[in-house]
Amino acid sequence: MADDTANENSQHGPLRALWPTRGLELITAALAGTMVAYIAITTALRKLGVPVLGSDEFANLLFIWVIFLGMALVHREGGHLAVTFLIDKLPDRFHNWVVVLVEITVFALSAFLIWASVGYVADSLSGSRVTPGLGLNPAVLQLAVPTGAALCALYAAMRIARAITRALRGGAPDKTVIEEI
Template sequence: MNSPPSKSPSADETRPAPAETNGAQDPLAHLPAPLRRLAAWFERGDQGLAHVERWLIALCVLGMATASIANVIGRNVFNYSLPFTEELMQILQLWLTFLGISYGARAGRHIRVTALLDFMPPWLRKVLLIAGQVITCALLAYLAWLAVDYLQSLAKSGRVTPSLRWSLAALYAVVPLGLALGALQYLMAILRNLLAQGAWLSWRTAEMDENEEVDGSGAL
């Protein structure tokens, strides 16, 4: 008798399991379940914050482009320059800069000097990475505290912008906020390095991920 033809596996059967179901791919898989759940809630909150920051940064860039184009059109077409555009662009640049502190720290995109670290063993690299993150976190937190003190003095003075007459205290509130959020991101990076294996530039970005992107072997 002829044996029945073998059935080829379907696409669903040959598809590899998702990475989320593989505990080996989770850098926090060795932690107790309560800590993993806490980390999951922590990460969801950070994702929501990242979404808000992304939209605010996009609105700042769009506002700067709109104000610049409107001023060029007014000056060259109508022979009239909008008096508030330069002031508005300075305000938006201020917001863009300090919102970018937290966003850049979350993505591990702040400038680092790694000439000496490249020659050190992995364990020492991680120790020095954590030390740098601790110093940066403390410095940003201290600057945020100084910015709050300066913001209080602005609020008492009641100063406003020359053209738009907007409160400087309200506009400069982004300074301590951005510094504090940056300190929070470095604190999260410290916790990630202490809880997970490997070296981490932020809660989401491993150091090897950055190296893969630099040498072209990893996708953005």
């Protein structure tokens, strides 16, 4: 088992070794599983004529959190859709610099999401508004955006550092990162 961990850490470097990553995976999986089970149960209850107050609201809450936490996790793994035909034509020495540019773009977009969403969260926390079905402060839902974006920015910053280090040392491009671009 230790060998599996060593191989996993060497393949993904510090991105995999980052302490909150495994917990984040477990939380996201638990939220997704809860969402699926909850929707199945409330659908069955609705078919039996027993409506559940706030059921769509709770499912939406779980869905939004799964989306934004999943966004960060997928970015860490290099799983987002990408077009690679241009980078494939470049000499290897330029690949790391393209990775740096792409990750700077991801970081900037994540920072923008954080900046744009924090105002909504602050407004919700300062007000007395609650959701109609569950009576929750809307900030519970809105916090998903800056949380996911902050995690995505963290992973992008780590990838920037790794790509700059490789480029300056003249190292071979990281194929796991190049394949995602």
